[in-house]
């Protein structure tokens with residue numbers, strides 16, 4: 001019999017479920033709506049129903065060897081969620097091990113950004129790479145990250161490692177949702193590209209075809225579209241925000257001696273546009289001996305990184 005894991009990538013309003021084989025093949029995938037106002041017990045009974053549904057789709061030649069879950073927030077060593085998911089507060093106190101026991105399988109849970117990082121490393125762009133110290137940085141509305149050292153997820157003392165989005169980049173800088181100021185994600189998330197473009201348009205800094213209305217409707221994508229067409233203001237935004245992303249990567253590299261960085265999230269659709277600025281900042285701000293060895297590449301799994309990471313927690 002071949003081995004498969006039940007994967008559940010838990011978000012605020014929806015969950016992605018899947019059956020994943022050891023080789024990273026998604027044997028079945030489905031999406032479930034969920035409710036961020038669920039109590040802990042409601043989350044538990046709903047997740048059990050979802051897992052039951054996934055098991056009915058199991059191909060007969062596969063054995064289920066585990067239940068892997070990820071979500072916002074963190075869990076302790078006994079598989080109980082202990083908080084950090086402000087948007088889904090009912091997850092706190094949920095025992096993933098208890099859910100596993102219902103199905104007679106071991107259960108593992110970790111933070112969603114960390115698990116996605118492991119998925120990307122094991123089954124995505126990190127696959128087959130001889131990396132000793134990798135960081136996967138996800139640049140979307142916010143910025144998340146995860147570290148894989150010697151092929152294993154590194155989650156820190158309580159499971160909260162990887163918050164590169166909240167490393168301070170600009171002292172006394174812009175206020176961040178986390179309560180601090182000057183955080184990385186205020187300067188190079190997709191949201192930052194949008195706010196930088198709006199500020200520049202508002203100030204009338206350069207000739208541009210971009211307007212507040214166009215940016216409002218089109219988001220970060222439209223800024224890249226205009227930059228490709230040669231719009232000077234849009235190109236300035238891409239250069240500036242991507243430079244900040246490069247500085248953030250250089251800080252992590254100096255500290256952790258990284259040899260591989262994979263950039264994922266919505267922004268990696270335009271990887272070719274951002275990478276020259278990212279690389280140039282990395283060369284400027286990283287110790288030479290490290291910068292020379294560092295490979296920076298595009299992540300490849302997109303939204304499947306979470307469900308594949310849930311399986312990767314079981315399969316070495």
Ligand SMILES: [Zn+2]
Nearest residue numbers: 166176178183
């Ligand atoms: Zn922050």
